[in-house]
Amino acid sequence: MKVSKNWLKEYLDLNNITDEELFKEISFHICEIESYKKMVEATNLTIGHVLECVEHPDSDHLHVCQVEIKPGIISQIVCGAPNVCKGAKVIVALPGAVLPGDFKIKPAKVRGVESNGMLCSLQELGVDDKYIEERFKNGIYLLGDDANVGDDPLEYLGLDDYIIDLELTSNRSDLLSIEGVAYDLGATLNQKVMPIMPTIELSEKKNPVTVKVETDKCYKYNARYLANVKIEESPQWLKARLIASGIRPINNIVDITNFVLIEMGQPLHAFDADRLGNSIVVRQARDGEKIVTLDTIERTLTSDDMVITDGKKPVCLAGVMGGLDSEVENDTKNIVLEAAYFDPLCIRKTSSKLGLKSESSVRFEHKIDYDRVERAMDYAAQLMQEICGAEVYDGVSCDVKVVLEPKTVTVTADKINSTLGTDLSDEFVKEIFDRLDYTYAKNGKEYTITLPSRRMDLEPSAQDITEDVARIYGYDNIPTTIAKTRDKGALTYAQKRTRLIRQILANMGLNEAVSYSLISEKDLNLYTTEELAPVKVMMPMTEDRAVMRQSLLNGVIDAVKYNKARKLDNLAFYEIGKTYSTDKEETKLAIAITGLFSSHLWNGYKQEASFYVLKGILDALMVKLNVEGITYRACSDVKAFHPGRCASISLKGQEIGIIGQMHPKFAKDMGIGTTIALEISLEAILNTDNGLKYQPINKFPAIQRDLAIVCKKDIPAVDIQALIKQTGKKTLTKIELFDLYTGENVGEDEKSLAFKLTFEDPTKTLEAAEVDKLINSILNRLDYVYKAKLR
Numbered sequence: 001m002k003v004s005k006n007w008l009k010e011y012l013d014l015n016n017i018t019d020e021e022l023f024k025e026i027s028f029h030i031c032e033i034e035s036y037k038k039m040v041e042a043t044n045l046t047i048g049h050v051l052e053c054v055e056h057p058d059s060d061h062l063h064v065c066q067v068e069i070k071p072g073i074i075s076q077i078v079c080g081a082p083n084v085c086k087g088a089k090v091i092v093a094l095p096g097a098v099l100p101g102d103f104k105i106k107p108a109k110v111r112g113v114e115s116n117g118m119l120c121s122l123q124e125l126g127v128d129d130k131y132i133e134e135r136f137k138n139g140i141y142l143l144g145d146d147a148n149v150g151d152d153p154l155e156y157l158g159l160d161d162y163i164i165d166l167e168l169t170s171n172r173s174d175l176l177s178i179e180g181v182a183y184d185l186g187a188t189l190n191q192k193v194m195p196i197m198p199t200i201e202l203s204e205k206k207n208p209v210t211v212k213v214e215t216d217k218c219y220k221y222n223a224r225y226l227a228n229v230k231i232e233e234s235p236q237w238l239k240a241r242l243i244a245s246g247i248r249p250i251n252n253i254v255d256i257t258n259f260v261l262i263e264m265g266q267p268l269h270a271f272d273a274d275r276l277g278n279s280i281v282v283r284q285a286r287d288g289e290k291i292v293t294l295d296t297i298e299r300t301l302t303s304d305d306m307v308i309t310d311g312k313k314p315v316c317l318a319g320v321m322g323g324l325d326s327e328v329e330n331d332t333k334n335i336v337l338e339a340a341y342f343d344p345l346c347i348r349k350t351s352s353k354l355g356l357k358s359e360s361s362v363r364f365e366h367k368i369d370y371d372r373v374e375r376a377m378d379y380a381a382q383l384m385q386e387i388c389g390a391e392v393y394d395g396v397s398c399d400v401k402v403v404l405e406p407k408t409v410t411v412t413a414d415k416i417n418s419t420l421g422t423d424l425s426d427e428f429v430k431e432i433f434d435r436l437d438y439t440y441a442k443n444g445k446e447y448t449i450t451l452p453s454r455r456m457d458l459e460p461s462a463q464d465i466t467e468d469v470a471r472i473y474g475y476d477n478i479p480t481t482i483a484k485t486r487d488k489g490a491l492t493y494a495q496k497r498t499r500l501i502r503q504i505l506a507n508m509g510l511n512e513a514v515s516y517s518l519i520s521e522k523d524l525n526l527y528t529t530e531e532l533a534p535v536k537v538m539m540p541m542t543e544d545r546a547v548m549r550q551s552l553l554n555g556v557i558d559a560v561k562y563n564k565a566r567k568l569d570n571l572a573f574y575e576i577g578k579t580y581s582t583d584k585e586e587t588k589l590a591i592a593i594t595g596l597f598s599s600h601l602w603n604g605y606k607q608e609a610s611f612y613v614l615k616g617i618l619d620a621l622m623v624k625l626n627v628e629g630i631t632y633r634a635c636s637d638v639k640a641f642h643p644g645r646c647a648s649i650s651l652k653g654q655e656i657g658i659i660g661q662m663h664p665k666f667a668k669d670m671g672i673g674t675t676i677a678l679e680i681s682l683e684a685i686l687n688t689d690n691g692l693k694y695q696p697i698n699k700f701p702a703i704q705r706d707l708a709i710v711c712k713k714d715i716p717a718v719d720i721q722a723l724i725k726q727t728g729k730k731t732l733t734k735i736e737l738f739d740l741y742t743g744e745n746v747g748e749d750e751k752s753l754a755f756k757l758t759f760e761d762p763t764k765t766l767e768a769a770e771v772d773k774l775i776n777s778i779l780n781r782l783d784y785v786y787k788a789k790l791r
Contacts, residue, residue, distance in 0.1 A: 158240025515555025
């Protein structure tokens with residue numbers, strides 16, 4: 001937000017405040033300052049009057065001018081501008097002047113003729129081309145007849161100003177106006193700001209315009225009718241204010257609406273009344289409806305966009321940009337002046353979708369002062385009456401759909417002091433409330449505050465009021481204290497478990513990867529068994545980072561791909577992080593290994609990455625975390641995994657993840673070779689404390705039996721193992737699958753599974769007969785449930 005220092009002076013007395021003090025007040029109490037600079041960096045300028053202008057004797061384009069630079073003092077200056085002429089009032093850079101670019105003016109001879117200065121264009125003073133009228137772009141700038149010889153031309157043009165460029169935070173929309181900045185600066189300087197209260201001479205004629213709002217996205221809409229306006233160039237003071245704010249002057253009507261927008265923060269729009277008609281209807285656009293905006297671009301709209309219509313067709317894209325069909329032009333005689341409050345989210349959506357940002361849309365998006373709408377419109381009408389000779393018809397056409405009620409909050413000085421660690425007196429707190437222009441009622445120690453309507457950033461909470469008090473009091477005045485607490489700082493159980501997992505995996509030789517939380521939408525469902533709804537970013541920087549990740553495998557597989565491309569073949573990565581679905585965030589662990597997992601050993605042993613190596617890593621991790629109940633079940637419905645070398649992972653019957661070898665085609669496309677990966681949810685693991693269980697060493701001997709079972713190939717070994725465990729009860733303390741056989745003596749659709757069973761009883765020595773009885777029970781259950789037989 002560019003703020004003119006001279007404009008602020010219309011609200012506040014800054015004469016006794018140095019620039020350094022002004023910077024400090026703004027930076028410490030309001031917001032950061034990006035820059036502070038003069039509008040024009042030039043010295044030793046004066047207004048001159050060209051008394052004589054003749055052609056240079058040795059040039060076909062130069063002129064020799066006799067210029068009155070001070071009353072009665074004449075100086076000869078050679079000028080090459082095509083528009084220099086006798087009688088012109090001009091900007092003169094005298095000898096010793098320094099222009100932008102460190103260009104110094106000295107007396108000189110130009111083709112043998114003495115020249116004591118330079119007649120200047122605005123470009124030579126550093127003014128951007130876009131602010132300069134077309135007729136002066138190729139020559140010097142000619143001042144008005146009312147310019148006085150010897151005066152400062154920058155003061156005459158309103159360019160003797162300093163521009164303060166504020167770096168605003170998104171919540172402080174009240175600072176998007178000179179009046180808003182003045183209010184806040186006045187609070188820090190303890191100066192009262194008097195708001196503009198417009199006065200209009202109303203015609204006896206009645207406003208003929210009717211207004212109808214048909215959408216709840218328009219809270220209220222006001223329209224005034226102004227007749228017999230004279231469209232012409234704006235006065236210099238008005239143009240200077242707009243230039244200081246970075247806005248190009250156009251004509252007096254448009255300039256006045258922009259002037260009020262900057263001064264009061266209220267966007268306005270002027271329609272050509274004769275082209276608009278007397279009916280205004282505010283509604284949502286129809287899908288496919290079109291409008292040509294002021295930038296001459298035809299735009300196709302949807303029902304998400306709000307439009308102003310003449311009752312039939314759109315004439316304005318509400319809150320963003322006017323339409324070309326109702327534009328104010330040089331022959332416009334009558335106008336309709338609009339002032340409204342539009343829904344911020346609706347304007348933001350339209351502006352973002354169409355890529356169309358304007359001064360108006362920025363303010364509507366960040367919320368404007370609901371109570372300032374009518375005052376700003378009347379102020380613009382007053383200026384149009386004074387500058388354009390407008391006849392303001394009696395009455396404001398208005399339709400209100402939503403009324404924003406004032407926000408109130410209750411707070412005490414004690415609460416403020418308790419939060420800030422200060423000892424501010426009740427009277428001082430009350431004084432700050434007055435400086436902030438709060439309206440309040442006091443009951444005992446309590447203040448019931450009605451928040452100013454312009455302060456859209458404030459919520460009705462004691463914290464926001466406390467922050468405002470701290471800001472005006474000065475953060476540098478608040479004593480620095482160590483926060484007091486009765487509790488020692490410590491890691492949560494989940495944080496401790498997370499650190500332990502990292503330590504265990506690092507000890508196993510794995511490297512931690514940290515990847516982006518944003519991925520491409522096309523990669524969202526690579527590692528899942530179902531189609532997931534994407535969590536999209538509203539305005540992604542690139543399509544590769546458009547949705548939130550729902551799997552950590554995207555990151556670790558990308559890490560493998562990146563390193564493989566750099567000729568690193570033996571890789572083992574893990575990542576612990578958040579994934580994001582439409583209804584929750586979840587902490588997960590992902591691991592990917594490829595190449596040799598164990599190598600360079602003294603005995604030459606090398607262990608290649610495989611499904612069972614990674615399964616062993618996970619099992620070992622679960623043992624160290626004291627997590628029991630992990631089981632695996634074959635699955636084949638995940639796109640990126642090998643259908644025959646993939647398993648789902650469950651914890652006590654609840655599926656928590658997946659493990660497997662990457663699909664050969666996927667691995668080839670990615671350039672990652674044979675890669676094994678897993679991903680599990682850590683939610684249950686991080687928050688479950690199984691505790692350490694003590695179990696004395698059994699002093700009675702164990703009995704082991706080998707059991708070979710023939711069953712159908714499609715029956716998972718884990719199901720057979722679970723049934724054996726269940727039937728063996730507590731006496732069966734250990735079960736291991738040690739052989740899988742298919743071939744001779746076994747049916748084509750069958751397989752043989754060999755298990756080693758360990759039986760023991762901590763209270764006595766088991767008899768062989770007892771174990772035989774359990775074995776028979778196991779065989780009977782297997783036969784009954786799976787038709788499995790003893791081999």
